[in-house]
Amino acid sequence: MFHSPPPSLRRLRLAAGACIAAACLAGPGVLPAHAHHGWSWAEEAQSELSGTVQRVELSPPHPLLDVRAADGTVWRVELGNPVQTERSGFTAQSARAGDTVKAIGNRDKDATKHRMKAVQIEVGGKAYVLYPERVQKR
Numbered sequence: 001m002f003h004s005p006p007p008s009l010r011r012l013r014l015a016a017g018a019c020i021a022a023a024c025l026a027g028p029g030v031l032p033a034h035a036h037h038g039w040s041w042a043e044e045a046q047s048e049l050s051g052t053v054q055r056v057e058l059s060p061p062h063p064l065l066d067v068r069a070a071d072g073t074v075w076r077v078e079l080g081n082p083v084q085t086e087r088s089g090f091t092a093q094s095a096r097a098g099d100t101v102k103a104i105g106n107r108d109k110d111a112t113k114h115r116m117k118a119v120q121i122e123v124g125g126k127a128y129v130l131y132p133e134r135v136q137k138r
Helices: 007-026 082-087
Strands: 047-057 064-069 074-078 100-107 115-123 126-129
Touching: 047 074, 047 115, 064 100, 074 100
Parallel strands: 074 115
Antiparallel strands: 047 064, 047 100, 064 074, 100 115, 115 126
């Protein structure tokens, strides 16, 4: 003989199903997993940032450098995803705190956020092209 689940379990299953359906129908850019990806937050024009590496972080979702510019402002420079960054030749040994770096990329549209998505960086005279298809001719 078949017994139906208690009403509380049926409501829980219904609520979980509704959440999953809403997440699937929400579309890209709505869910938190999509929030940090893409370029919509960045300016179209590329700019150059030079400074001194303060910190190197290579963990997902995006490796990054904290870079102190000449005016003392510390910028967050996001690199590609870990595989892409390594493919460019940039590894844990490529930069250390105190190294001079030049980043070319797209700054945050919000000028109060000192953040850049790098398409290319140069450390110690060696260039690492993270997004070859995005490097704009200067």
